[in-house]
Amino acid sequence: MGPARWLCFNLLILGVPISFLLNPLFIALTVVYFATRSQLIVGLFPTAVYYPSVALMLLGNFGLLYELVHTCLKEAEQARGRFDLVRYMLLAQLMWLWMSRSTYIAVFELVSGKRTWHKTPHGHAEDDEPRFRQPGLQRQPWPTGGRPARQPPPPGWQAARQPRPPARQPTPFAGYPLEGRKCEEYE
Numbered sequence: 001m002g003p004a005r006w007l008c009f010n011l012l013i014l015g016v017p018i019s020f021l022l023n024p025l026f027i028a029l030t031v032v033y034f035a036t037r038s039q040l041i042v043g044l045f046p047t048a049v050y051y052p053s054v055a056l057m058l059l060g061n062f063g064l065l066y067e068l069v070h071t072c073l074k075e076a077e078q079a080r081g082r083f084d085l086v087r088y089m090l091l092a093q094l095m096w097l098w099m100s101r102s103t104y105i106a107v108f109e110l111v112s113g114k115r116t117w118h119k120t121p122h123g124h125a126e127d128d129e130p131r132f133r134q135p136g137l138q139r140q141p142w143p144t145g146g147r148p149a150r151q152p153p154p155p156g157w158q159a160a161r162q163p164r165p166p167a168r169q170p171t172p173f174a175g176y177p178l179e180g181r182k183c184e185e186y187e
Contacts, residue, residue, distance in 0.1 A: 020103040023096055061093075068092055 033041045068089040076083045
């Protein structure tokens, strides 16, 4: 792997959650500064730190926003035609705040030792949870010992069966034909 790649790997793996943890802090500092013009915040960021930070914030956020919108437009043009989804790419900051929230929850669970699976109860899980039971109803066991009994087919079911339509060919993705494609890299 080498030291340079090892460093890049660790910066990526540690940098993503750290940036998600710091994102709400810096958004809050920005809002508080513009609302109050506090000298305490000005003291935290001397000129040598402030101007490169603002330039990095503006260029970095614009670059990420441009990448999201460009990718969405390119995908809509080539495959799906859903140009109306571009407006949701402009809400990327809200998505990043939501991921920051999830990162804080994950860090809390890692530190506290409380680990749970965050899922929505549905399907068979609803039967077992008391909040989904209706009062006075009892769950009835299957008469065959845990599995529903197999019903016999209705009379004449084979006569009414229609032949299958011929199999469709797979549609090409993004306007590229599937046949005749070559991958020069592996030949």
